[in-house]
Every structure is written in structure tokens, then in C-alpha cells.
Amino acid sequence: MYDQLVEAWNKMLAKLESWLDAVIVNLPNLIIAIVVFIIALIASKYVSKLVLKLLDRSNLQRSMKKVIAKLVSIVVILLGLFLILGILNLGKALNTILAGAGVAGLAVGLALQGALANTYSGIILSYIKNLKYGDWIETNDYEGEVIDIDLRAVTIKQVDNNLVYIPNKLVVENPIKNYSTTSQSRVILECGVGYESDLRMVKKLTVDTVVNHFKAVEKKDDVLFLWKGFGDSSINYELRFWINSTSALEVAKAKSETMMLIKDVYDKNDINIPFPIRTLDFPKEFNFANNSGES
Structure with missing residues (x-):
């Protein structure tokens, strides 16, 4: 051994x-x-x-x-x-x-099927001309500015400055809404006025306010004002106009500014923007004093 x-x-x-x-x-x-x-x-x-x-x-x-x-x-x-x-x-x-x-x-x-699918999708996204750095997009229920496109994910920066990394495969397979494709974006605002309001006067004041404030709106015909229907407590309308912006954030700012301008104009002209109210109908024989005493 x-x-x-x-x-x-x-x-x-x-x-x-x-x-x-x-x-x-x-x-x-x-x-x-x-x-x-x-x-x-x-x-x-x-x-x-x-x-x-x-x-x-x-x-x-x-x-x-x-x-x-x-x-x-x-x-x-x-x-x-x-x-x-x-x-x-x-x-x-x-x-x-x-x-x-x-x-x-x-x-x-x-x-590595998933990783390879993201890599292939990343190459496809790199060839798409309608999606590039700096574009403001909405996809997969996320909205923000495209700050990076690599072989794994598309990175977008949201309004709150948070970053979202969306796998390339999901971006390719799902719809993409690109706000930066055109040079203008549409602002859509819904509102309502009281039933006692002069509807023609309301329309004129609203359209004039938009025309006088936004440079992209050159004439009254550029503003679309439509009465939508009779609501429970107000007569509702929809306001539409274009602004020179490709960012959803700028659209939101324009909408906010429009709301403040319209509220100021309505207050000066005694036009009421009602909130939901409820009317109670009591029988004529109903006695408030007796019912309050019983309680």
C-alpha cells in the first residue's frame, strides 16, 4: 500500500x-x-x-x-x-x-427568450422614426418624455420626474401615443353653466377669452365650442382649441390656465358654474314645526 x-x-x-x-x-x-x-x-x-x-x-x-x-x-x-x-x-x-x-x-x-425578444424589439424601435429621444409619449398606461432607448428597455421621465423603464417588447406590441409627432396639441375642456345663463353670451365670452390669451389661436373660428347637453344641475359644453406645443405637460398647463381665465370672466359677468344640487319636494300638509318637535 x-x-x-x-x-x-x-x-x-x-x-x-x-x-x-x-x-x-x-x-x-x-x-x-x-x-x-x-x-x-x-x-x-x-x-x-x-x-x-x-x-x-x-x-x-x-x-x-x-x-x-x-x-x-x-x-x-x-x-x-x-x-x-x-x-x-x-x-x-x-x-x-x-x-x-x-x-x-x-x-x-x-x-433567454425574454431578453432576446427585448433586444430584437430594441433594434426595431431604433429604426422607428416616429419614436425618438425627447418625444412625449403614452404607452402601457405610462406617460412621459423618452430619455433613453437601449437594447433592453425604453426609459421615460414622467411629470413627477420619476423614471419608468418599459421593456422594449411591450412597447413594440402595444399602441404608442406620441404627442410630439405634430407641432400642435389640442386642449379639450368640459364645463357647465347654470340654467339661468344666457347661452349665447356664455359662448361669446368663453371664445373671446381663449382667442385673447393664446397666441396660437388667431381667430374665433379656431375655437370649437359645443353645447353637449342638459345636465342634472347645469347646461354642459365642451371647448376645444390648439396650442403650439407637443408636450402633454404643456397641454395640462394650458387647460389649467383656461379654467382660471374662464372662472374670472364668469365671475365678472355673474355667470354661475353650478355644483350638483338636490331639490326636496315636501307635501303641502307637511308641518315642519310638528316634525321638529317630535324629534
């Missing part, structure tokens, strides 16, 4: 010595491989920046430029890895890696 242990120990030492000899022999190649790897990492960053500068002269969207720059950076690193395998005389290992790449790629694809 002792002799067997000694023999095994000697074989292990011999094997370690052979490995050490191989390391010493290949040490220059190993050092060169490390240097090449570091150079490849540094070169990938500089090449990515250079590609971005060159693409800035093109009409591609910013998101697409970033995608192309990242892909070029990855290609530079892969070329460096192939060069390292050649320096270390690992050609056979390279053939083995390439042979197993198909099976490994299939397994990785099945495991």
Missing part, C-alpha cells in the same frame, strides 16, 4: 513538473495574450466612440447609433479573443468551441 502511494505521488509530481515546464515554455505567449486582451478592451471603447462620432453625421436615430457602436465594440473584443486563441496555440479548442456553439446557442436562446 505504501509503495502504491509513493508511486502515485511521484506520478503527480512528474505531471506537475510537465505542466510547469509547459507554462514556462508558453509564458511569453501567455504574457502576449494578456496584453492583446487588454488592448482589445481598450480598442473596443475607442472604436465605439469613433463609430459614434462618424454616425453623428448621418440621419440615423441616436438609439440606433448606440446599438451600432455597441455591436462594433463586441466585434472588436471577439476578434481579440480569436487572436488570443491563436497565440496560445489553442486552434483545436477553437474548433471544439465552434462545433458546440450551435447547441449552446440553442440552449441559451431558449433560456
Whole structure:
């Protein structure tokens, strides 16, 4: 038993010595491989920046430029890895890696279906001209300004300054409302006045107020004023007009400003904006004094 242990120990030492000899022999190649790897990492960053500068002269969207720059950076690193395998005389290992790449790629694809779907959707979004940085959009029940589009998600900044990261797949598969597509946005305001009001006077005062305050509204015909119906406590109308803005936030501000202006004008002209009221009809024989005494 002792002799067997000694023999095994000697074989292990011999094997370690052979490995050490191989390391010493290949040490220059190993050092060169490390240097090449570091150079490849540094070169990938500089090449990515250079590609971005060159693409800035093109009409591609910013998101697409970033995608192309990242892909070029990855290609530079892969070329460096192939060069390292050649320096270390690992050609056979390279053939083995390439042979197993198909099976490994299939397994990785099945495991990363969601991530790959977001990546593919990110590339699609980068080609869409109607969705770009700075646009104010509404999608998947979220609304805000687009501040980033990468291979994973679309980042929007909401009115409250919070960031929302929406997976690219959801943005591609669901409707997108882009407020920045046109140069103007419509303000829609609903209100109501009391039944005792002069409806023609109400319409004139409301339209004049909008025309006099908003520069984008040049004439009265640009304002759409529609009576909608007789409500429980008021006669309701809808007011529509355009403003020079592509931001939903600016639309909300214009709507708020319009509400204040209309309220001031109505107060000066004794026009009532009623709140819901309830009228109680009591029988003629109903005696308030007797009922209050009983209570």
C-alpha cells in the first residue's frame, strides 16, 4: 500500500513538473495574450466612440447609433479573443468551441427568450422614426418624455420626474401615443353653466377669452365650442382649441390656465358654474314645526 502511494505521488509530481515546464515554455505567449486582451478592451471603447462620432453625421436615430457602436465594440473584443486563441496555440479548442456553439446557442436562446425578444424589439424601435429621444409619449398606461432607448428597455421621465423603464417588447406590441409627432396639441375642456345663463353670451365670452390669451389661436373660428347637453344641475359644453406645443405637460398647463381665465370672466359677468344640487319636494300638509318637535 505504501509503495502504491509513493508511486502515485511521484506520478503527480512528474505531471506537475510537465505542466510547469509547459507554462514556462508558453509564458511569453501567455504574457502576449494578456496584453492583446487588454488592448482589445481598450480598442473596443475607442472604436465605439469613433463609430459614434462618424454616425453623428448621418440621419440615423441616436438609439440606433448606440446599438451600432455597441455591436462594433463586441466585434472588436471577439476578434481579440480569436487572436488570443491563436497565440496560445489553442486552434483545436477553437474548433471544439465552434462545433458546440450551435447547441449552446440553442440552449441559451431558449433560456433567454425574454431578453432576446427585448433586444430584437430594441433594434426595431431604433429604426422607428416616429419614436425618438425627447418625444412625449403614452404607452402601457405610462406617460412621459423618452430619455433613453437601449437594447433592453425604453426609459421615460414622467411629470413627477420619476423614471419608468418599459421593456422594449411591450412597447413594440402595444399602441404608442406620441404627442410630439405634430407641432400642435389640442386642449379639450368640459364645463357647465347654470340654467339661468344666457347661452349665447356664455359662448361669446368663453371664445373671446381663449382667442385673447393664446397666441396660437388667431381667430374665433379656431375655437370649437359645443353645447353637449342638459345636465342634472347645469347646461354642459365642451371647448376645444390648439396650442403650439407637443408636450402633454404643456397641454395640462394650458387647460389649467383656461379654467382660471374662464372662472374670472364668469365671475365678472355673474355667470354661475353650478355644483350638483338636490331639490326636496315636501307635501303641502307637511308641518315642519310638528316634525321638529317630535324629534
